[in-house]
Amino acid sequence: xxxxxxxxxxxxxxxxxxxxxxxxxxxxxxxxxxxxxxxxxxxxxxxxxxxxxxxxxxxxxxxxxxxxxxxxxxxxxxxxxxxxxxxxxxxxxxxxxxxxxxxxxxxxxxxxxxxxxxxxxxxxxxxxxxxxxxxxxxxxxxxxxxxxxxxxxxxxxxxxxxxxxxxxxxxxxxxxxxxx
Amino acid sequence: xxxxxxxxxxxxxxxxxxxxxxxxxxxxxxxxxxxxxxxxxxxxxxxxxxxxxxxxxxxxxxxxxxxxxxxxxxxxxxxxxxxxxxxxxxxxxxxxxxxxxxxxxxxxxxxxxxxxxxxxxxxxxxxxxxxxxxxxxxxxxxxxxxxxxxxxxxxxxxxxxxxxxxxxxxxxxxxxxxxx
Numbered sequence: 001x002x003x004x005x006x007x008x009x010x011x012x013x014x015x016x017x018x019x020x021x022x023x024x025x026x027x028x029x030x031x032x033x034x035x036x037x038x039x040x041x042x043x044x045x046x047x048x049x050x051x052x053x054x055x056x057x058x059x060x061x062x063x064x065x066x067x068x069x070x071x072x073x074x075x076x077x078x079x080x081x082x083x084x085x086x087x088x089x090x091x092x093x094x095x096x097x098x099x100x101x102x103x104x105x106x107x108x109x110x111x112x113x114x115x116x117x118x119x120x121x122x123x124x125x126x127x128x129x130x131x132x133x134x135x136x137x138x139x140x141x142x143x144x145x146x147x148x149x150x151x152x153x154x155x156x157x158x159x160x161x162x163x164x165x166x167x168x169x170x171x172x173x174x175x176x177x178x179x180x
Numbered sequence: 181x182x183x184x185x186x187x188x189x190x191x192x193x194x195x196x197x198x199x200x201x202x203x204x205x206x207x208x209x210x211x212x213x214x215x216x217x218x219x220x221x222x223x224x225x226x227x228x229x230x231x232x233x234x235x236x237x238x239x240x241x242x243x244x245x246x247x248x249x250x251x252x253x254x255x256x257x258x259x260x261x262x263x264x265x266x267x268x269x270x271x272x273x274x275x276x277x278x279x280x281x282x283x284x285x286x287x288x289x290x291x292x293x294x295x296x297x298x299x300x301x302x303x304x305x306x307x308x309x310x311x312x313x314x315x316x317x318x319x320x321x322x323x324x325x326x327x328x329x330x331x332x333x334x335x336x337x338x339x340x341x342x343x344x345x346x347x348x349x350x351x352x353x354x355x356x357x358x359x360x
Contacts, residue, residue, distance in 0.1 A: 002241045002249050003320045014193050014201060016217040018295050021194060021201055026244060034318060036244040037196040039219075061182045064206060064216040065297040066290065069182050107338030109346060110246065111291035112298065115198050117245040119341075138214060140183040156354065158287030161299075163343045166289060170350050174336065 003028040005036070013037075041118035045088040046075035046164045048106070048172040049098055049125040056148045056169070057096045057128075061141035071144065072162045073169070075120070084121040092125055094134045096143050101127025106171045111163055122168045124175065148173060183208040185216070193217070221298035225268040226255035226344045228286070228352040229278055229305040236328045236349070237276045237308075241321035251324065252342045253349070255300070264301040272305055274314045276323050281307025286351045291343055302348045304355065328353060 005026045014021040020040045027033050049057045056073070063070045076091035078084065085103050092098050106122035133143065152173040154160045160169070185206045194201040200220045207213050229237040240251045256271035258264065265283050272278050286302040313323065332353040334340045340349070 001320065002322055004249075005242050005244050013196075014217075016193075016203065017215065019201060019217040019219070021199065023196065024244070028320075032318065035197065037194075037199040038245045039199070062185050063293045064185050064204070065218045065295065066293065069184075070290070070293055072293070108341060109343040110243075110250070110341045111343045112296065113243045113246065113250055113252070113342050115245065116292065116296075118292065138212065140181065140208075142182055156351070161288060161290045162293050163289040163291045163347065167343065167346055167350075170347075170354075171336070174350075 003030055003032075005034075008033070037115060039112075039116040039118070041116055042080060043078045043084075043117075043119045043121070044075055044164075045078060045084045045091060045121045045123065046073045046168050047088045047092045047123050047125050048073050048168040049092055049096060049100065049128055050148055050172060050176070051126075051128050051145075054148045054176070055145045056151050056172070057098065058144045058146055058151065058165075059095050059141045060144060061139075070162055071160055072165045075164060085123065088121070088123045088125070093131075094136065095141060097131045097133040098125075098128045099131070100125035100129075106168060106175070109164060109167050120164045122164065122171065124168075124172050148176070183210055183212075185214075188213070217295060219292075219296040219298070221257075221296055222260060223258045223264075223299045223301070224255055224344075225258060225264045225271060225301045225303065226253045226348050227268045227272045227303050227305050228253050228348040229272055229276060229280065229308055230328055230352060230356070231306075231308050231325075234328045234356070235325045236331050236352070237278065238324045238326055238331065238345075239275050239321045240324060241319075250342055251340060252345045255344060265303065268301070268303045268305070273311075274316065275321060277311050277313040278305070278308045279311070280305035280309075286348060286355070289344060289347050300344045302344065302351065304348075304352050328356070
């Protein structure tokens with residue numbers, strides 16, 4: 001049987017720009033004690049933006065932990081107290097320059113359950129209208145328009161590795177083409 | 181155009197049991213400098229273990245960052261230099277008590293591309309033979325046998341949130357039932 005865990009103490013180890021790291025002493029139901037190290041994260045949002053010809057808008061950007069550029073769905077971090085749909089609309093406008101008539105919730109993922117509180121909410125955006133990209137300072141990325149069917153193939157063939165992108169693409173494709 | 185980033189300095193901020201945190205100063209191609217905080221992780225493996233009646237074996241365990249128990253596919257961390265399939269077979273045996281005739285690679289996910297080097301490799305295990313569970317010290321989890329079709333429905337309905345579990349289940353279901 002799994003054991004519930006309760007905090008005895010909690011200490012912030014590092015308060016970085018992106019990473020807020022904590023170290024808690026905890027007690028299990030059986031009285032055993034242990035330490036849990038984890039990141040507290042405000043959560044994020046990603047958007048599968050699909051146009052009327054069933055192209056999806058992807059962004060390519062350098063990801064330092066992997067030392068290379070990755071192709072992902074547009075995404076961003078929630079601001080404190082921000083509504084996920086509002087965040088998704090903001091990121092879609094900033095990164096792709098698009099606004100959407102409809103925003104449908106696709107569910108969420110917990111990327112790193114063992115040591116990170118991050119939750120990423122996923123949306124499907126349709127009815128797209130395009131304007132200008134407005135990137136944040138220090139943000140550099142390329143927008144790519146790719147047929148959704150091709151991106152689905154790439155996910156199944158292990159050619160796109162970002163987790164949120166894989167899930168948002170599969171859920172979108174299954175939603176639009178009927179579930180198996 | 182995205183900008184490549186190269187390290188100027190790298191400093192270890194925290195050397196924990198699970199979390200190894202680094203802070204690097206980097207330079208972009210345009211000469212701008214910035215800081216990147218990230219976790220170095222050895223990577224992991226997860227296993228969709230499906231029996232001849234198309235049940236999948238899931239594990240339920242308490243996940244401290246979320247303050248609740250989550251239902252996931254069996255998984256574990258790679259040891260240094262370990263072959264992913266070997267790690268998957270070890271975790272399946274420890275957590276579920278099963279060995280498998282076949283182990284097929286389903287691809288990998290990068291759960292947290294912005295600030296973590298973790299890669300999770302996914303496998304489909306079939307031809308299962310059952311023995312005893314052998315958990316590590318301090319590891320508590322419950323094994324649940326659930327029809328794959330039901331777990332697929334739960335993923336689509338946003339009832340299972342762990343990212344690796346969602347991807348391993350969708351890829352397994354699409355593999356066994358024909359892609360859309």
